[in-house]
Structure formats: structure tokens, C-alpha cells
């Protein structure tokens with residue numbers, strides 16, 4: 001059966017989670033160009049999809065709690081009664097909801113995950129195996145659609161911020177185990193300056209931003225999400241790059257076309273890293289015995305933010321990533 005209506009429920013909650021779903025959305029849209037594609041996803045990240053002509057409707061979910069997610073998803077699925085429904089989230093009874101309301105439902109994109117297959121590729125390949133995405137789209141990269149007006153505005157802003165090739169630095173992370181130590185960031189800023197690049201720090205944490213500015217980085221103004229994506233896109237043709245941990249903004253950068261160096265500690269780059277060709281992954285302390293590639297939430301450090309292998313609890317894996325490794329991973 002060729003679906004005429006498709007609903008994707010992507011409510012894992014993180015910005016990075018939405019970027020991981022972009023290849024799925026594109027794979028579905030290209031496999032079924034006549035179908036009407038609706039995406040239910042977490043606000044405010046849904047804004048990334050708003051100008052994508054492949055998506056007929058984007059429905060924001062204004063919360064991450066069960067009642068909000070199930071309430072919004074139920075409303076959409078009961079209104080559309082789609083031919084095909086897919087969820088990346090298996091919580092809150094969503095699989096049963098999809099099975100009840102759609103003619104066909106794909107509800108487990110987390111089945112038997114191999115430790116060495118990237119999450120977004122896994123999604124796509126399972127959908128190919130299930131026959132809902134064409135095999136020729138099994139390797140699609142994440143890709144954002146930005147408007148020419150957004151790109152022009154970003155190029156103008158970047159022209160004011162950066163004289164040399166811009167290197168966008170994303171030092172923030174909501175999770176302590178994903179943070180690279182501040183002295184490492186400072187050393188990277190200094191070396192980028194010496195090489196004639198312009199390090200541009202993009203951080204919500206004002207104290208962190210100020211430390212890197214003191215070291216020689218240029219502060220980016222606080223930007224709405226789409227403007228940030230456009231800034232990344234504008235940096236690409238200027239021989240730019242991005243650097244940051246396993247976080248949403250770094251994924252956004254690669255989806256906007258900016259090559260990135262991803263710093264991976266508690267998460268295994270083979271599973272959560274950036275796609276080959278879009279970025280370079282640097283893994284800290286690859287031999288950590290506590291790391292669980294297919295069950296990261298069970299790691300001792302994940303929710304506590306405390307590493308059992310250092311005296312002060314800061315992540316040993318992140319501390320072992322040296323600025324020289326990052327510089328080597330950046331393109332000349």
C-alpha cells in the first residue's frame with residue numbers, strides 16, 4: 001500500500017534527537033512524494049522544520065511530560081488516522097496509540113541496536129527493512145532547509161563577527177559528563193587565534209562564554225534556533241568549522257552543512273557520533289569499562305554527572321581529549 005498520509009511522532013525531547021530524525025523525515029518524503037507528511041515534535045525544536053517544503057504540517061509539543069505528549073499525539077493521530085505512523089519514542093504508550101489509530105505503525109526503531117551503528121543510520125535502515133523507506137535512501141544525511149533571507153542575514157552577521165575562517169565553539173552542555181574542561185577550551189582558542197582562524201563562542205552559559213572571550217574568542221549574540229543554524233550554514237563556505245561535545249547544536253551545525261569536530265566521552269562515537277563526511281569524532285578514553293554503548297542511561301556517570309575514575313568526579317574521558325587532537329581533526 002502506498003501511504004497517502006504519514007505521521008511521525010518524534011518526542012524524545014532533545015534538539016539532537018530531532019536532528020537524528022531528519023534523515024527519517026527526508027527518507028519518507030522522498031520514498032512517498034505524493035504523501036502528506038505531518039511531524040509531531042518537541043517545541044521549540046520544531047522551528048527547525050518550519051520552512052521544509054517536504055513537510056506539510058509541523059505540530060509542536062509544548063512539554064516533555066506524558067500528559068502533554070500523549071495529548072498532542074492523540075489529537076493529531078485521531079484527526080488524521082494516517083495510512084502510516086512512525087514513532088521514535090516508545091514511552092507513554094505511544095506504540096499502542098499508533099497501532100490503534102494508523103493503518104500501519106512502525107513503533108520500535110530501538111530494536112536490537114548494534115553498539116557500532118550510528119543511531120540515525122539505524123533508524124533509516126530499520127525503516128528500509130520494514131519496507132517504508134526505499135533502499136536507495138538508506139544512507140541519507142541529516143539536512144536542514146533554510147531560506148535565502150535567513151542565509152543572507154547570517155552571512156552579514158558572520159562578516160561582522162569573524163575576520164578569519166570562523167570556528168564556532170559550542171562549549172555548553174546540560175549534562176556535566178559531556179563537558180570538555182575549560183582549560184582545554186582556552187588552549188584551543190589560543191591556538192586557533194595563532195593560526196589565523198576566528199573562534200566564535202556560542203554559549204548560553206555567560207560565565208563560560210566570558211572565559212573563552214577572555215582567551216580570545218569572539219562572542220556570538222544570543223540567536224534564535226533558526227538563526228543559529230543559518231550562522232552555521234554561512235560559516236561553511238568561509239572554510240569554517242564547529243567544535244563541541246555530544247550536543248544538539250553540534251548536530252544542527254552538521255545538518256546545516258558546517259563540518260564539525262565532535263568531542264565524545266560518556267557516549268560512544270561509533271553509536272552517537274557524527275556522520276562520516278559531515279564531521280570528525282574524537283573519542284576520549286575509549287577503554288572506559290563503565291561506558292555502555294547501547295544502554296548509556298545505565299552508566300554510573302550518566303544521571304549523577306559524576307565520574308568514578310577521577311577524584312573530583314569530573315569526566316576522565318572528556319579530560320583525556322587533548323586540544324591538539326581537536327586541531328588535527330579540523331580541516332586546514
Ligand code: SF4
Pocket residue numbers: 177265266267285288289290291299300301302306307308309314315316317318
Ligand atoms: S565513567 Fe567516567 S570516564 Fe567513563 S564514560 Fe563515564 S564519565 Fe567517562
